[in-house]
Amino acid sequence: MTDQAKPVVGVIMGSSSDWDVMKNAVDVLKQFGVPFEAQVISAHRMPDEMFTYAETARSRGLRAIIAGAGGAAHLPGMVAAKTIVPVLGVPVPSKYLRGEDSLLSIVQMPKGVPVSTFAIGEAGAANAALTAVAILAATDELLAEKLQAFRLEQTAAAQAMTLPV
Ligand code: RP5
Secondary structure: OEOOOOOOEEEEEOOHHHHHHHHHHHHHHHHOOOOEEEEEOOOOOOHHHHHHHHHHHOOOOOOEEEEEEEOOOOHHHHHHHOOOOOEEEEEEOOOOOOOHHHHHHHHOOOOOOOOEEOOOOHHHHHHHHHHHHHHHHOOOHHHHHHHHHHHHHHHHHHHOOOOOO
């Protein structure tokens, strides 16, 4: 999956079974009009493709990589090992440990090679994309205005909340 313009954000995941979670990141990128690419890159089943993806990410124009994986979720960390493009890790819920294993696998990077790690599941995927938008907004004033407007919408929605008392 590739947006028409040259992608600036890469969304990768270890399996097509991660898509239901990771599509939440793609939805946010679409909402903000950020050109992206999305594909399956499995760390343990496609290690050579994983390294090529990471090694070429920066020269291909990617400015952030959102990497989702479940279980022994080594994809974000291994991608981060091969690129200086910021890697935003999304723990995908796993069958037996509900993604707590994924979270700990992704977040516990040794000092020196960071992976910015988000919440387990849909919220994490969406927030990873919002962070990618914020990274791009540092040098894109139009995107910054869109992000500010998005925040103000949430403020207004919270202010309009009522309780059944
Ligand atoms: C990881 O293993 C993937 O990220 C996925 O979350 C998990 C299960 O993969 P499948 O067996 O569904 O392909 O590599």
